[in-house]
Amino acid sequence: MSTNVTLMPERAAAQRGDPPQGVQSSGPPVLRRVATYFSKPQNGLLLVLGIVLTISTLAPLVSILIDTVTVHPGSIDSDRTGLMSGYTLFNWTDLFDRSTSTKEKLFDQNFLDPTVNTVLMSVFSCVFAIIYGGFFAYLVTRTNLKFKKYLSTIFIFPYMMPQWTLAVVWQNLFKSAAVGGGSDGLLAAVFGIHTPQWFYEGLFPSSVVLGLHYSAFSYILIGAIFRNMDANLEEAAVILNTPKWKVFSRITLPMITPAIMSTVLLVFSSSMGSFPVPHYLKFSTLTTRYVEMSVNRQGQAGILAVEMMVFGIIMLVASQLTTSGRKSYTTVTGKSGQTQEVNLGAIGRWLIAAIFVVLTLFTSLYPMLAFALETFLPNPGDYSFLTGGGWGSLTTKWWLTSENLSESGMYGQLGVLYNTTIWKGFAGQFWVAAMAALAAGTIGTLVGYCVAKNRRSRWANFVNNMAFLPYLMPSLAVGVAFFIFGSSMGIFNTFLLLIIAGTIKYIPFASRASLNSMLQLSNEIEESAIIQDIPWWKRMLRIIVPIQKSSIISGYMLPFMTALREMTLFMLLCSQTKIITTELNYFDEMGLYAFSSAINLMLIVTILICNAVVNKLTGASLDKGIGGN
């Protein structure tokens, strides 16, 4: 009632023929058109967002390019050219110089091998993630598998945990001193099983670990299509006497192709940009090579970053191509509720479930137990308590040491519980994650809103792509870009730089979630409010935001949870003790593996608690939001 009353004077004014308040009253037609355009808040907002995002996304990219031709004093380009400043093409010519056999070797080592390795690793990760995750999705959605609910929750654990978790676990499980030197893993130490080197280092474990990590992702995407797909489509083919394999290859597979494509794109670019996994598993990829080369071949390392960016852009183009086209895959749900589940057989449904229960145990609970155990071992790989030492061979010193004088094995560090470096790093990570999430969530939601409001405009499309680009950019490449950008701005090693980098990298999470749900929201909902002359901010706060609550929350939550366990993106942007994930390297370098384990454990527990709390409070969850198309 009250709204009616406040509206009355304006209505009356309009009826009297008074010129409407606003923009269209004067000026030449062009100006008027511009004014009309901006009278819609979403248009102005879109323009601002477009400019800001273009600069913040493109400027770092351009700065890497420039960096590759800039002279870096103290590095090889300055040394060889004799220049102390200015520009040179030395880095490009030198990296690709294959004139002598030494140069050829360097080329292989610095460019060709890492490139080939990276592509192989990314491809295998994709294949693994899609087969493992897709098969699991099929089992859960289409068969009468046992323990579906439990399995479906536990299956996405690897995605919630930091990427390197499984890499570290793999190492600790399979490492073999007899084969590769160093300390023994659990299997070698306790059972005397020595796995070959290819099994615990290099391409194979890297691909499997990344594949496992992202299989959760493919499970969620493919599973969503299986769930929403109209079973009538398959039934229609069955009625026409189509063989089973043909139904699968001609109908089911094409239907899940979009999900497979988006999984491929994401897994490929994420695997490529992953540093910790190949780092722990000692595999030479573009990321690890970049870090090694950046010490004295900074400019050439930049070329590797450029290469990763190029891959990212190829992925973006590929993603554009796959989503356009004449075939529309909108899944109209029919009476699919009546689909019959595939019967796995009385034994099959238990057996397959049991296999998955065991497999997922190794990717969920076991890592936590293993990390916890590591923090009580007197030395890394010292499993003497199992082989005869008894409980007495375990120690609590890594947790409880409260002074740094008597214990010589801890390099002057206090135990985890008393260690301010760790707690400060933890707080730092939290702060960065929270701020980046706040910024990314807000910007992403607005992008989603503005783009949804201007569906057919090219500019909106462009802004959407700009916001989406970092999604497919390998993390390390984005990190490099912001490292160069931040250094030139004088904000290296500040929380501000970390937050900016995090914001840009995570906007896509929010903009995707929000765009997808905004597109479902019919324009009329807002138009009915416009008709009643309700101001824009009020429409947003009272109508749009409440309706889109859950997608907006996941727009904030996904960046938060991801930033909380982000290492690759941040590791070049600050000193190692600034945030907790980079402290992992710090302690690893000191040989304090128990500390790393403790940190990993803390991270996992924190993420699980956050996810559970948010899930309880809002119903949103990490597994429901990712990708989300």
Added chain:
Amino acid sequence: MPQITLSHVTKRWKGFYGVDDLSMVIDDNAFVTLLGPSGCGKTTTLRMIAGLETPTSGRITIGDEVVFDSAAGIDVPPNRRHVGFLFQNYALWPNMTVYQNIAFGLENDKAYTREMVRTRVDEVADIVKIGPFLKRYPAELSGGQQQRVAIARTLAPKPAVLFMDEPLSNLDAKLRLEMRSELQRLHIETGATFVYVTHDQMEAMTLATRICLMDNGVLQQYDAPLDVYHRPVNLFAADFVGNPAINFLNATGAQDGAGVKLDIFDSKTVLFTPSAAMTVADWYVAQAAADQDVAEKLEVRKAAKGYVEKENKESNFRYRVATAGELGGTPQDFSDSETDFVVGVRPEFVEIRESGAFEAEVYSSMPTGMETTVKLKIGELLVTGVIFGPAIYTIGQRVRFDIDGNGIMLFSRKNGRLIATGGLRSA
């Protein structure tokens, strides 16, 4: 050519009976509609015949072949039943063009060469008039065009039996009318047996050679459309078929010679004369015997192994008596007395005339040009009538009316079943 037989087909999910002990015969070349409110089991029945759903028990034959028999353990998969199925949402494959969609089923048949496939696709495309769209993808077609493609795809392999699950419900009103007559034409042209699910009684009435009316998983009536209309077996059937809906009038009375003397509209006494000689008392005796028989059969079923108590029990249909001021009418309970009746009057039997026996006030009047639907208020009760021709009434006008014709129905208020049809005149 196939005749479809269902005997004692039951489908239940735990204690919920989707279809309960359904037996029926669908004649060759028939056009049978499965009609009923949503959730009554009609789609489940159709899917069971097609093989997309497995019955819990019972036996289904198509032609000479037993396609399902729970006792014998026979369950022929849907692809071996040689039937066509038209889905409500068309289920066109979005990744294939119209041509590919139609050709897909033919390509599975080794008897078809590539050339024959092309010829056949063109043929069916002509029948449903989608020739120009063969190269398009389904997403590029309108709803009506998609519907035609779906029909073409179903017709292409020349199925002898064609199942349709609410095929017209996603179309707009005008298109629906057009497609309705198309389907009728297709039925004649193809000579196939059509089984058609709908919740739209108009569609069922106009298309079917026989209507199978279901409610709560139980077959209510299986008759030709006009029989269902004129001789509905119970209050539910009478109410579900016919638009505007039938008028139900509560009545009390007793046998009076060859007729039944009834009090309706509170105090008006009328005499109901059955078209065929019968007495209410005899009818109740026959009913009791029939009920006994059904109960015994149920006992046998209950004694059988694996019987599960039915959770969704049949409850008496709560018929509604239209009253002024209450939308949709007032729901009525059944009574225990054999002197309580319900009189069913189709709107076309209400006749407004000067000499009418009852006096009423015009409550609403809706002329369409061809006829006028009037609601008459008599006391607090409303009676709906359809007056043919361009009659105009003003709201509030006082008129007199009669209940004419020999199609008046007398139902028992004790069990809701039809006792007899006949004529009504004031006594």
